[in-house]
Amino acid sequence: MTEDLESLYRTTYSAVVRFLYxxxxxxxxxQDLAQEVFLRAMTHQxxxxxxxVFAVAANLARDEARxxxxxxxxxxxxxxxxxxxxxxxxxxxxxxxxxxxxxxVQRALDLLSPRDREVLLLWDAGxxxxxxxxxxxxxxxxxxxxxxxxxxxxVEAHDREESRDHAAxx
Amino acid sequence: MxxxxxxxxxxxxxxxxxxxxxxxxxxxxxxxxxxxxTRDNLAALRDRTTALLAVxxxxxxxxxxxxxxxxxxxxxxxxxxPHWGWWAASILAAIxxxxxxxxxxxxxxxxxxxxASARPAADTVRGDTATTRIPLGxxxxxxxxxxxxxxxxxxxxxxxxxxxxxxxxxGDSLPGRPAALTTEVAVAPLVLPDSSTSDAxxxxxxxxGFAGQDQDRGLWLLFSVSAAEEESGAPLARVQGxxxxxxxxxxxxxxxxxxxxxxxxxxxxVIRTIxxxxxxxxxxxxxxGRTPADAAADTYMAMRHGNRMVAVTGRVPVDSLRALLxxxxxxxxxx
Numbered sequence: 443m444t445e446d447l448e449s450l451y452r453t454t455y456s457a458v459v460r461f462l463y464x465x466x467x468x469x470x471x472x473q474d475l476a477q478e479v480f481l482r483a484m485t486h487q488x489x490x491x492x493x494x495v496f497a498v499a500a501n502l503a504r505d506e507a508r509x510x511x512x513x514x515x516x517x518x519x520x521x522x523x524x525x526x527x528x529x530x531x532x533x534x535x536x537x538x539x540x541x542x543x544x545x546x547v548q549r550a551l552d553l554l555s556p557r558d559r560e561v562l563l564l565w566d567a568g569x570x571x572x573x574x575x576x577x578x579x580x581x582x583x584x585x586x587x588x589x590x591x592x593x594x595x596x597v598e599a600h601d602r603e604e605s606r607d608h609a610a611x612x
Numbered sequence: 613m614x615x616x617x618x619x620x621x622x623x624x625x626x627x628x629x630x631x632x633x634x635x636x637x638x639x640x641x642x643x644x645x646x647x648x649x650t651r652d653n654l655a656a657l658r659d660r661t662t663a664l665l666a667v668x669x670x671x672x673x674x675x676x677x678x679x680x681x682x683x684x685x686x687x688x689x690x691x692x693x694p695h696w697g698w699w700a701a702s703i704l705a706a707i708x709x710x711x712x713x714x715x716x717x718x719x720x721x722x723x724x725x726x727x728a729s730a731r732p733a734a735d736t737v738r739g740d741t742a743t744t745r746i747p748l749g750x751x752x753x754x755x756x757x758x759x760x761x762x763x764x765x766x767x768x769x770x771x772x773x774x775x776x777x778x779x780x781x782x783g784d785s786l787p788g789r790p791a792a793l794t795t796e797v798a799v800a801p802l803v804l805p806d807s808s809t810s811d812a813x814x815x816x817x818x819x820x821g822f823a824g825q826d827q828d829r830g831l832w833l834l835f836s837v838s839a840a841e842e843e844s845g846a847p848l849a850r851v852q853g854x855x856x857x858x859x860x861x862x863x864x865x866x867x868x869x870x871x872x873x874x875x876x877x878x879x880x881x882v883i884r885t886i887x888x889x890x891x892x893x894x895x896x897x898x899x900x901g902r903t904p905a906d907a908a909a910d911t912y913m914a915m916r917h918g919n920r921m922v923a924v925t926g927r928v929p930v931d932s933l934r935a936l937l938x939x940x941x942x943x944x945x946x947x
Contacts, residue, residue, distance in 0.1 A: 448678050455675035460668075469670035477681065484685040489834070489858070497855040501880055547667045566665045571628035576837060579853035586623035590654075593622075593661040600664055 450491050451480055457567040458499055464551070464563055465503035475502045493573040496564060500577070550599035558592035565589055616640060616647050621654050832860045832872075840871065848873055849887035849922045851939045857882055864892060883926035883936060887943055890921035897923055917943045 458479060462472040479499045488494035551559060557578065564574045565585075575582040616624075616637055623629050624637050641648050840859045841848055850856060854875040863869045870888030877883060886893050897912050913933040914923035920943035924936045 451675060451678055451681070456673055459670065459673045463670045464665075464668050469673075472670055473673060477676070477684075480681055481685050481688070484682065485688070493855075494857075497876060501876065501878060504878055505880070544667050547664045550664070551668070562661070562665070565626070566662065571623065571626065572838075577855045579855075582628075586619040586626070586628065589626070590619045590622040593657050596664060597657055597660050 447480075447483055447487075447491060450483075450495070454492065454495065454568065455480070458495060461496060461563055461567045462499055462503055465500070466506050467548075471506070475499065475506065478502060490573075493569065493577055496567060496569060496573075497577050500560070546603055547600060549603065550596050553599045554592055554595055558588055558595065561585060561588045562592040562596065615644065615650070618650065618654065621647075621651050622658070625651070625655055625658055832862050835859045835861055837873075844869070844871075847941070849885050849940055849943065851875055851883075851885065851924075851936055854883075864889070868892075870896065877926075877928070877932075879928075881926055881928055883924055883928065883933075885922065885924050885936075885940060887922040888920070890916050890919050893921040893923055897925070913937045915940070915943065 455476060458476045459472045462475045463469060466472055466475065476499070479495055479502065482498060483491055483495055486494075551562075554562065557580075561574055561578055561580070564577060569577070571582050571585045574580070574585050578585075580588065620629075620637070624634060629637070641651060835843070837848060837850075837856050837859055840861055843861075848859065848871060850873040854877060856873060857876050858874040860872045860874075861869050862872075868889055870886065870892050873885045873887075874882050875885070886896060893914065897914065911928070911930055911933060912923050912925035913930065913936075914921055915937055922937075922940055922943040924933050924940065926933065926936075928936075
């Protein structure tokens with residue numbers, strides 16, 4: 443089992459880090475969490491390690507986001523700034539500082555519904571339809587539909603913004 | 613001519629379809645310009661998605677040495693901080709929820725302190741499985757933590773449901789349940805079956821100690837969700853939207869079985885949904901660990917329909933259990 447885990451580690455580590463990065467938007471934190479995920483996998487020896495790893499990663503990222511929101515809310519209360527709504531993603535401006543291209547894609551991704559976004563990110567991470575189905579609670583048949591919609595929306599949202607920019611600069 | 617639906621083409625492009633489905637689609641594509649064009653569009657869409665998402669990547673990462681990870685895993689402390697969720701649950705229980713008329717206010721026995729100190733700390737995805745056991749039979753332990761299960765006093769009659777009673781949809785609040793239902797709430801020391809690292813491929817004993825004590829009671833077999841559903845010809849009793857960590861089935865007789873589905877909450881806690889004949893599920897819920905250290909104080913909430921019962925257990929507050937139970941379908945009377 444440890445052998446399987448080792449090869450899984452080698453083959454999916456980057457995908458897990460990327461997956462986490464798209465939730466916590468911090469490269470170092472994503473790496474830390476990825477390490478934590480695989481540490482837990484070693485302890486628990488799950489039967490379906492690949493799906494398990496992404497399920498745990500998603501949960502860790504969610505805990506992280508909640509903690510961050512709580513901290514932020516605490517700070518904003520102290521500073522009496524406008525509060526942050528729990529559960530909402532941090533505004534795009536906070537996240538990635540200087541890369542406008544990245545920010546654009548990020549904003550487009552943000553426009554998806556949480557479920558569509560999750561399915562898309564899991565697919566991009568390399569999970570199969572059945573694995574995605576199990577993790578999200580969707581029927582396997584619904585995964586294709588969700589991906590179809592998510593892809594279309596992502597591309598359209600991104601292209602809309604692109605064309606707006608071009609119009610503004612022309 | 614019927615065209616291929618877009619989602620099917622997406623699945624086809626993602627290689628998520630069976631060989632025969634692919635053959636059928638390819639045959640159609642060979643003779644249909646429209647669908648070929650659609651396929652090309654969708655392939656381009658898919659590629660663009662990949663390209664866009666690729667932008668959202670951190671600087672290249674190289675996995676740290678696996679052996680280093682192994683060392684860290686070995687060095688980890690065995691115990692983590694104990695959950696205080698049980699305290700909340702016991703307090704809630706002591707206050708009373710008004711569900712049933714029976715006395716379980718005396719639940720705040722010596723159990724809390726005993727359990728808090730003895731409980732093996734839980735990790736997130738699975739409970740600390742090394743020490744939990746559950747014998748299937750009833751063997752009330754001779755210590756102070758005797759389970760005080762609420763006797764089920766049906767508040768309404770319990771014969772077969774009236775014709776025309778429809779199943780409540782998910783998310784209905786409980787008052788909408790049909791009359792033939794009884795709900796029990798109990799705060800009882802409950803030991804979850806050992807979700808050990810058994811191999812999923814062969815039917816196996818859950819753990820040697822368990823089987824040794826109750827050989828004639830049958831064995832817990834591990835299943836995948838799809839296999840279990842195929843086997844019973846019906847959907848599993850589980851909460852939609854939560855990842856399934858494990859499915860176990862125990863065949864009580866050729867036509868009877870009890871199913872336990874473990875799922876992970878967003879918090880990391882694992883809950884278990886148990887479905888089967890009411891008396892068997894009740895047995896399971898009231899059984900106890902063999903030693904005080906084994907007994908993990910979990911709470912459960914059950915829903916009974918005729919002679920079937922579905923229950924949700926876990927180290928979560930009773931409110932959460934209720935909410936989870938609401939999301940389960942009614943146990944069907946003739947399974």
